[in-house]
Amino acid sequence: MKTPPKGQRQRPLERLLGLLLARADALSLLLLAAGLLGFAALPLLQRRISFDENALLAGSSRPTIRERSPEAFTAAAQLAAALEPHFRTPRFGEQLRGALSKAGLETYDQPFSVTRRGGGGGGGELRCSNVHAVLRSPRGDGKEALVLVTPVTLQPFATDFNQTAAGASLAVSLVHALLLHLRSAPWLAKDVIWVVADASCGLVEGVAAWVGEYQQTPTPRHVRSLAGAAPFGRAGVLQQGVVVEAADGRVGGLDLPLPGYDGQLPKLDMYWLLKSYTSGWVSAPFAGEPAPPPPPPLRAAAAAAAAAFGADAADAEAHAARLASMAAFAWAQARGLPLGAHAPFKTAAVDAVTLRLLPGGGGGRPSLDASSARAQLAEALELAVRSCSGLIEKFHHSFFLYVLVGTRHFVSVEQYIGVVVAPLLALVLQAARLKREQDEALGEEPPLAALAADRAQWGAAARRVLLAHALCAAAGLALREGPAIAAAAGGGTAALPDAGAAVGLGLLLALGVGECAQLLLGGRSDSKSVGTSGQRQQEQQQQQQRAAWRRKQAIVQLSAAAAVLAALACLNWALAYAAALALAPLAIACRGRAGAGSSLGRAAAVLVWALFSPPALLQAAYAVSGHARAALLQPGQLQWLLLGSSDAAYAVFWGLYLPFWALHGSIALGGR
């Protein structure tokens, strides 16, 4: 963008852009504030969840299992008693298959293997085997199927799911009773598949292997289905699913964890269906009801705001509690790790939720024993199956981009997306402002030589940014795959992630501080040669060049960040929002003003740079979502941040945030 010669009239769009860029800093700050305040205000826009899908006919029927199939519960209790002593032995699976075939269900096995990355097991390949049974709908057309999943640790070992024998027998007997009843249900229009997923190799991995085999969708890299020659029975296209996750035989509470891979969510109606049926038919409290109090910093802030504006303190605290619950949900989405075993279903376009039975104990309410929990849960599940069976194919009308505010309210995508766009726009604005400064520094009529130098400088800046990205990505990759490489090499692995984290931090600091040191050295060499006016002029010129070069670096980096984050917002809005929030203040504060940095300004820039360092950001994120104490400088947490969590979070952290932070640290520390 070149400033036109004086006297020539600018076009309106140019004038508008000029006006905007002249006030770029103020506007950026304003956008950033809007992004932050907008997020804090989002609970004000919350809507009560209600069913969008009429075809679910939710609440239009009553459970019939108790009155029509009392024998199902007796059979289930017998099965539970028979299974419990054989937990984690091969006899468990044999008895289960026997009961299934006795009930007239087709039964199939699906072996699979999981390669663990590091962790307590020390890596290596684990072998497990899923079991599933198919109940054909007597009058349905066999084109559609519902899935009920009960993760059970079938092997003698366990990884991330600590299940007791009572928990396993509760889960299995519950669904067994339901299937015995469904055999004679006159309304069943879709086939029902019951998957006893082998959770010994991991809660999510077992389901991922099964879904991948059933729908022939790609599984995660470390999960491999081994179902080859053995028959793998299928029913119709999977439409909806419910995962019943029982860790213990006594039920003290219920939870429906929603975010799956990369924060992807099942349809809101699916959540609400299970929520309303379990609330209605199971006498166990629901996690998050009543809403827990907000974390202390938020509560203090709410009290202060209420005092300052004369608002009702209770209202302010309730708002803070909603904000905390929403932030926790968004944070879980941003991390991108699946919270429940329903996550793999989303990759196959199946709407599924996890119903987690909490062992309970708290709240003063007595927890349900196995037999009443079995009966009540079977009733709730029967209604859920009936509603899904009544549905025509899939959900047609429900939200799948939303953020839960508490357990009964939500904010939908058209409301929260503005909050993401605001800090992204601040990044774009900063890039444009830097470009404008660059053009102005070149002068009104850039000579040909200057233009050539300009081109060379641009190339150098882009190369430097690319190098930074490559360095960071290589460091991340080395850290992530380090344990596996070490395991393959046969070395000790326990200390390796920590060592990897240390190496990563060192690389990072070298990148950031190395620039600084170079500048300092350069400055010293400059200061040595203070002398003649000609030398001073040359020095000034050099300094100007260096500033221009750094600006270009920042422009390239900022533009790339804005583009990547904008694309990311479509996949994982929460991650894009968190990254944009981290990058925008850095972009505003930590840019070297050529020859204009006061010492105060530089101090502020350094402060911002420190505040937005990875440990500080992690601490802030955990404080907002209410886990501050747990996160307080735990090496494990820092390690998680350095390694990344989901693939997207990993890529954003290593590819965008860290190079940007390092580059701008060099600008902030290096100064003029």
Place this chain on the structure above:
Amino acid sequence: MRSGSRGARAAPIAALLALALASALLPPPRAEAAGTGARGARRAAAAAAAPPGSHTSNWAVLVCTSAYWYNYRHMANTLSIYRTVRRLGVPDSNIILMLADDVACNARNPHPAQARDAWGERSWGVAAERVFNEERHSLDVYGRDVEVDYRGYEVTVENFMRVLTGRHDPAVPRAKRMLSDAGSNVLIYITGHGGNEFIKFQDQQELMAGDVADAVAQMHQKGRYKELLLVVETCQASTLYSRIKSPGVLAMASSLKGESSYSYLTDYDVGLSLVDRFTFATLDFFEKVDAHSAATLGELFSVYRFEQMDSHFGFSAENFHRPLDAVRVTDFFGHVTEVRQLAGSYPYAGDAADGGGGSGGSGSEESSGGGSSSSSGGSGSGDGPAAGAAPAPAAAGVKGRLSGGPAEGGGEWGAPMDALTLGGIAGLIALVAGASLAWGGGADAS
């Protein structure tokens, strides 16, 4: 002279006959009507109050525009009206039934091959707890002999418009056409999901109020109806007929502009709502109506109450010129079968015409003549034996009258319809009277 003496001789016999019949029927409202029975009496009373409904046939087009299991109630609505018009005498050949889905055979239906209507379960209001505590007597409106003319994806706006206007592809069979004429009374019932000036067909198409008005205007110009009753059960139903300007059109709606139409109580066994409130109220009214009823549209219109429907009943009579209190519901929901006595086809046509005209049903009754016109088709089983019993023995009398001439006797023609025994008595009396007449005529002649 001779005829006079014959008349004088016949008069007491006729009087005796009338008396015998009148005592046999209790209570005989009018002496002239005694011969045609209680139904005739009611009909005569209605006819006295209103100008005669002189339509010559009835047609019904019953449309359910929405498919899928959860729209069960729309199918049930339509089948309820189908049941009503069938029961009131409209033959299947005169009903075009359009059902967008087959809920009765849906795998989700716990009662296969049945479509239930909530009617009979309870009265309004207190029903909720009685659903569980009492045994239900819900009505199976599907039955064993439903004839669906357009089903599934055949239920489209185009087909609906073609049925109304009669502009079909030559290959469309007669059973799928409405073969009405300028003497026909047409009932159109349509239910589904709708809004301001439209109703959805199959979630894909919309029938606009302008389309309906256009189709009705074409029907009028082509002489496809005498009077037309349009019944709309959907949200904002009254907007669907708002553009109709054709004469002879009466329209009813379940709700006014800006209002929703609501479903009736949920059936927890079937797992959804079985019927909509407006149709439930309509069915509730019609279940007390039989083919001979003199109930009027005015009475029907007074049963819709806001407290029951949560929507305001709407109707439009601006294009309709008869007072609603004088229009029997059977003019649209029932059927008329006209038996025309054609000149020349029967040697005694002239005699019969003397006896009472024979074209207008009520006219013949008032003159107490023996015109066998205007019997309602639906009650054919009641009519049959009596009507069959009367003329056969009377043939003897007629034979005797052949030389005797017209104007006497005749009271025996309108045999009582109520029971076989009465018909038998009448036939016996007719035999005696005829024989005496024949004997008397013979004496005179000799």
